[in-house]
Amino acid sequence: MAQVSVTVNGKTHTANVEPRLLLVHFLREQLNLTGTHIGCDTSQCGACTVLVDGRSAKSCTIFAVQADGSEITTIEGLARDGRLHPLQEGFWEEHGLQCGYCTPGMIMSAVDLLNEHPSPTEREIRDGIDGNFCRCTGYEHIVNAIQYAANKR
Amino acid sequence: MAASLVLPKLVGQRIKRREDPRLIQGRATYVDDIKVVGMQHLAFVRSDIAHGRILSIDTSAADAMDGVEAVFTGAQIAELLAPMPILTPFPSPDHRAVAVDIVRYVGEPVAVVVTADRYVARDAADAIVVDYEQLPAVVDPEQAMTGTPVVIHADFADNLALPFLPGGTGVAADFTVDDTVVDQAFADAEVVVSQRMVNQRLAPTPIETRGVLAHFEPGKGTMTIWSSTQNPHTLRTFIATMTGLGQDQVRAIAPEVGGAFGAKINIYPEEYVAAALSKRLGLPIKWIEDRSEAFVATTHGRDIIGYVDIAARRDGTVVGLKLRLIADIGAYNMLLTAAIPTLTMQMASATYDIPAIRATLTEVFTNKTPTAAYRGAGRPEATYFVERAMDMLARELEMDPADLRRKNFITPDQFPYTTQMGAVYDSGDYGKALDLALQNAGWADLKKQRDAARAKGRLVGLGLSMYVEVCGVGPSSSFPSGGWEYAQVTIERDGRISATTGASPHGQGNETTFAQMLADQFGVPLEHITIHHGDTGVVKQGIGTFGSRSQAVGGTALHLAGGKVKVKMAKFAAALIEAHEDDLVFEDGMISVKGSPESGKSFADVAKYAYVPVPLPKGLDPGLSEEAFFEPANNTYPFGCHISMLEIDRETGEPTLLRLVAVDDAGHLINPLIVDGQIHGGLAQGIGQAMIEEFRYSEDGQPVTGSFMDYAIPRAADFPRFELDNTVTPTPVNPLGAKGVGEAGTLGSTPCVVAAAVDALSEFGVKHIDMMLRPEKLWRIIHGGQP
Known part of the structure; x- marks a missing residue:
């Protein structure tokens, strides 16, 4: 077992974990933050995307111990003081989701995208979410949702 | 009287979804988010060969592992579970949830482990050693039909699951076939075009894989089973049957379901095993499918070869x-496997008035993952x-492809139209959809653009397709577990208002669309309505969500249940305001005499009265809750026209979709925003099939596309913006x-995408290209080879 200490959505957690425990399982099973999802086992689909020290990362590809000392934001930590993040608002307004399973990862990925490209072109958006799969929407409303958030910022 | 509130009509409006707040904040509950005290994890050992005889299974290392609760082989599971049930009427071989002697595809379960920890479950499964005698495998269905190199199921000669099912002109009810009319049509034809086409195998891949949590409570003798399913009521039926419980003793719950696309209609081995072991061990048992498992353990779609001959006159x-x-x-055979290709037969007439059709179907076993429904389920194949x-x-x-279509359309005055396949099309105006699509695409101008691009050496093509x-x-009569739907409105x-529906949405937004309908029906705010679904403990009966049925069938059941309550509520209101019930209107949160709103009582006051009815109006019972079953008299037949423009890179063969224009007619729309989303998602999967998706096996039956890497x-980035529009031809069916x-x-x-690719490469003399449009395949055509 190894000790890991991480700050998740502003709250610090210290735990003893198996070295092989994936960050996504640490978040979901030990911290009960089940908003972060698992959609594959080869790091392709992006359903597990969270922010690690402000950058998007696939939490199925990181061991919990590797995240030691870092600051993590999950979908549960995005809304502040009861107010939705502009991206959450955009996904709601623009019908950017159907089954909702890819949505948390898609939104967290888009947070990073907009940090890097505050006014992205449509091409930059489509390329920027290349690591996040959605099987329901055909992506067009997701693009609209990200544009909505970009315009709002 | 309260300050008057004016409520807009909501049906037909682009209302944003009521489901979304929980989904965008990570607050929804999918099956893997559920924990029950004492919960154990289930893992499957699966065959890694396509065909073989199990010689031995050594579970000793797993048995000895810390944290392992139990290990079961196929033979031990067979003592707990009868063979897998199916819903189709054709003969079917014995199929065990966990293989007993022979494995027949990569991914077939061989043994199971139950452990307290999820990681240990995997360790224990990996520690089980299975020794096989490898048998020859067959993956090509036309090869399999020769009975060589192997017969997969002893009683099914030449691997024929369904040897020969005829349909169309001259086929009698007892399936005797008279070819006279069809033969004459072909003899009289001035031109016949023939082509073998492959509609390739696909993996449905909802982003949430399958998962199940079975919780048998020994003291109560009842089972609760949560599963990522499209039809919890069907799940309840089969779990009860297979575990020896009554349907009253099983509660099936579809929690939030992360996509399905037809692949979660089937009731799977893992669901039966989890339920049976929960009952046997008296423990809650969870199984969550890995993506690598999903590619082989969840049913595939399509995989059908069509030999098409079309006969015509020169005009x-x-x-x-x-x-x-x-x-x-x-x-x-899985639950509905055998039925899916019969839908391809049923739709062989497409949008055309074809006087002579012969369709035949043969279903073949191969050493691959079983197929079942995948979005469209038989109809995309027919259309293709x-x-x-x-x-x-x-x-x-x-001829212009649009002109040829128009010449052969079933015309609006011909509906209801009975095709040679026996389908009764309810309503349609195919010419209108075609015209609108041509107009939106700018068809004449598009052809000029294509020709201008070609003149510069670019490989640009146009494609057009109708569908019904x-x-x-x-x-x-058309669905083996019942074709009705159920609703209750309270x-x-x-x-x-609380309403329950037997539809079981998993992304379709029925919590929104159904609430829109009730809001209009009762003249109350949308926010005052809750739609419950997906839980057999709450929704008394149901069929489920598939076959694009939830609005047409489930929505109608809800409308009918709402209508019944409204009649009763009007009687209470009539007593309260001393008016005749027929004179009342439900508007803006009030029930009042038409034309004199000041006479009214609030909706809430009437509801209150109905539950404390002093005095009780004569002939009325207290309470306001009614249910309805809706059995449609026929299917519905939506239709449309899609047009695409595609360019192929001459150097690399890489295709790029430039435009996709879609005109769809689904009759009346409840929420056009949600409809757009449904169309987008369908287009993405249809274009995916045309351009990049294909589940492939090696010759010895090993999957070669078994992960998202392959x-x-x-x-x-694969799509342009879709250009949508619609026509409205209501159905008389509901x-x-x-x-x-x-x-x-x-x-x-x-x-239409494949047609555009063929058009783009027409200078090379190509007439048809089988999907998908792999750049290598296109490059070979450009460089003088065959597709």
């Missing part, structure tokens, strides 16, 4: 069609075969006039 009049179908169903043939015919006759699909499944004591599902829209996008897009 473009189609006089006959032959469609010989060979469906590769994989190693076993017929529309590709029409396109080839247009090319042969040097069969949706709104039932009636009960006006609560505070005047709010199986390509579309990404955002009072809403709604036809269904969930699958439409997968029908027209696929053939």
Whole structure:
């Protein structure tokens, strides 16, 4: 077992974990933050995307111990003081989701995208979410949702 | 009287979804988010060979592992579970949830472990050693039909699951066949176009894999089973049967479901095993599918070969069609496997008035994952075969593909129209959809653009496709577990509305659309309505969500249940305001005499009265809750026209979709925003099939596209903006006039994209290209080879 200490959505957690425990399982099973999802086992689909020290990362590809000392934001930590993040608002307004399973990862990925490209072109958006799969929407409303958030910022 | 509130009508409006707040904040509950005290994890050992005899299974290392609760082999599971049930009427081989002697596809379960920890479950499964005698495998259905190199199931000679099912002109009810009319049509034809086409195997891949949590409570003798399913009531039926419980003793819950696309209709081995072991061990048992498992353990879709012959006169009049179908169903029949290709037969007439059709179907076993429904389920295949043939015919006759279609349409005055396949199309105006699509695409100008691009050496092509699909499944004669749907509407004591529906949405937004309908029906705010679904403990009966049926069938059941409550509520209101019930209107949160709103009582006051009815109006019982079953008299037949423009890179063969124009007609729409989303999703999957998706096996039956590294599902950058529009031709089959829209996008897009690729490469003399449009394949055509 190894000790890991991480700050998740502003709250610090210290735990003893198996070295092989994936960050996504640490978040979901030990911290009960089940908003972060698992959609594959080869790091392709992006359903597990969270922010690690402000950058998007696939939490199925990181061991919990590797995240030691870092600051993590999950979908549960995005809304502040009861107010939705502009991206959450955009996904709601623009019908950017159907089954909702890819949505948390898609939104967290888009947070990073907009940090890097505050006014992205449509091409930059489509390329920027290349690591996040959605099987329901055909992506067009997701693009609209990200544009909505970009315009709002 | 309260300050008057004016409520806009909501049906037909682009209302944003009521489901979304929980989903965008990570607060929804999918099956893997559920924990029950004492919960154990289940893992499966699966066959890593396509065909073989199990010689031995050594579980000793797993048995000895810390944290392992139990290990079961197939033989031990067989003592707990009868063979897998199916819903189709054809003969079917014995199929065990966990293989006993022989494995027949990579991914077939061989043994199971139950452990307290999820990681240990995997360790223990990996520690089980299975020794096989390898048998020959067959993956090509036409090879399998020769009975060589192997017969997969002893009683099914030549691997024929369904040897020969004829349909169409001259086929009697007892399936005797008279070919006279069809033969004459082909003899009289001035032109015949023939082509073998492959509609390839696909993996449905909802982003949430399957998962189940079974919780048998020994003291109560009841089972609660949560599963990522499209039809919890069907799940309840089969779990009860297979575990020896009554349907009253099983509660099945579909929690939040992360996509399904037809693949979660089936009731799977893992669901039966989890339930049986929970009962046996008296412990809650969870199984969550890995993506690598999902690629082999969740049913695949399509995989059907079509030999198409189309006969016509030189003026473009189609006089006959032959469609010989060979469906590769994989190693076993699942619940509905055998039925899916029959829908391809049913839709062989497409949108055309074809006087002579012969369709035949043969279903074949191979050493592959079983097939079942995948979005469209049989209808995209029919559309693809017929529309590709029409396109080839247009090319042969040097006719505009739109003109050829128009010449052969079933015309609006012909509805209801009975096709040669026996389908009764409810309503349609195909010419109108075609015209609108041509107008929106700018067809004449588009052809000029294409020609101008070609003049510069670019490989640009246009494709056009019509489609008609069969949706709104039932009636009960057309679906083996019943074709109706159920709803209950309750006006609560505070005047709010609870409704339950047997539809089980997993992304379709019925919590929104159904609330829109009730808000209008009762003249109350949307926020006062809650739609419950997906739980057999709450929703008394149901069939589920598939076949684009939830709005047309489930929505109608809800409308009817609402209507019954409204009649009763009007009687209470009439007593309260001393008016005649027929004179009352439900508007803006009030029930009042039409034309004199000041006479009214609030909706909440009438509700309150109905539950404390002093005095009780004569002839009325207290309470406001009614239910309805709706059995449609027929299916619905939505239709449309899709047009695409595609360019192929001459140097690399890489295709790029430039435009996709879609006109869809699903009858009356409840929420056009949600409809757009449904069309988009369908288009993405249809274009995905045309361009990048294909589940492939090596010759010895090893999957070679068994992960997202190898199986390509579309990404955002693969698509242009879709150009949508719609026409409205209501159905007479239900009072809403709604036809269904969930699958439409997968029908027209696929053939129209392939047609555009063929058009782009027409200078090389190519007439047909089998999907998917792999750049290598296109490059070879450009460089003088065959597709």
